[in-house]
Amino acid sequence: MTKYAPAFIVLCCAIFSGCVTSLNPIYTDKDIVFDTSILGEWHDPDSPEKYAFSQSGENEYHLVYTDDNGVPADFTLRMVRLDSLRFFDVFPDEPDLGGNEFYEMHFLPVHSFVRILSTSPTLDLATIDDEWLNKYLQTHPQEIAGQEIEGELVLTGQTSDLQKFLIHISGIKGAFDEPTQLIRGE
Numbered sequence: 001m002t003k004y005a006p007a008f009i010v011l012c013c014a015i016f017s018g019c020v021t022s023l024n025p026i027y028t029d030k031d032i033v034f035d036t037s038i039l040g041e042w043h044d045p046d047s048p049e050k051y052a053f054s055q056s057g058e059n060e061y062h063l064v065y066t067d068d069n070g071v072p073a074d075f076t077l078r079m080v081r082l083d084s085l086r087f088f089d090v091f092p093d094e095p096d097l098g099g100n101e102f103y104e105m106h107f108l109p110v111h112s113f114v115r116i117l118s119t120s121p122t123l124d125l126a127t128i129d130d131e132w133l134n135k136y137l138q139t140h141p142q143e144i145a146g147q148e149i150e151g152e153l154v155l156t157g158q159t160s161d162l163q164k165f166l167i168h169i170s171g172i173k174g175a176f177d178e179p180t181q182l183i184r185g186e
Contacts, residue, residue: 020128021110022155026089026162027080034059035079037119042182051123051182053077063090079116082163085170086116088125110154115170117179126176128169136175143168 038061042051048068056062061077074093079086090112118124134153137143144165145157155162169175 019112020130020133020153020155021112022162023110024157024159024162025111026087026113026159026166027078028159031080031082032059033079033081033086035119038079038123040184042123042184044180044182082167085167087166088114088116090114113166115176123182124179125182126179128175129177132174
């Protein structure tokens with residue numbers, strides 16, 4: 001079993017505010033696509049945060065996200081096509097915690113996902129509005145399985161259920177936050 005630090009999960013969520021996490025990915029091998037236009041450095045003009053995308057393997061991206069304090073974190077991303085929609089499935093790379101395996105095994109690796117609205121000329125990304133999702137699932141609990149852990153919703157549905165859910169809610173006004181627009185360059 002791989003081990004992950006909660007700080008990486010928090011950083012993952014910090015990349016895309018309103019982070020919703022899942023135990024399972026939103027893709028199968030047939031859903032993965034690769035778009036070279038994503039490669040390179042991007043930034044939000046209203047923030048010092050930076051995003052550096054490189055290719056990592058045949059159909060995955062390596063993302064080095066640098067927060068507003070200049071602290072980098074590494075992630076593996078896969079671009080996923082669900083019908084006419086595209087998403088990133090974001091997964092933290094394993095951190096080097098320097099040692100205690102018993103301690104490390106208590107951290108659960110989770111996926112998060114981001115809707116890709118545009119890749120050119122800007123990279124426009126939107127996350128699920130977590131407040132909207134919590135309210136929605138209170139009235140539609142059968143839509144997707146989830147569990148509240150320390151006050152945060154973690155989706156526990158299978159990949160196929162997650163895919164159907166994302167396709168469904170993508171057509172609902174308010175389900176996603178306002179997009180973050182990244183531009184090329186440092």
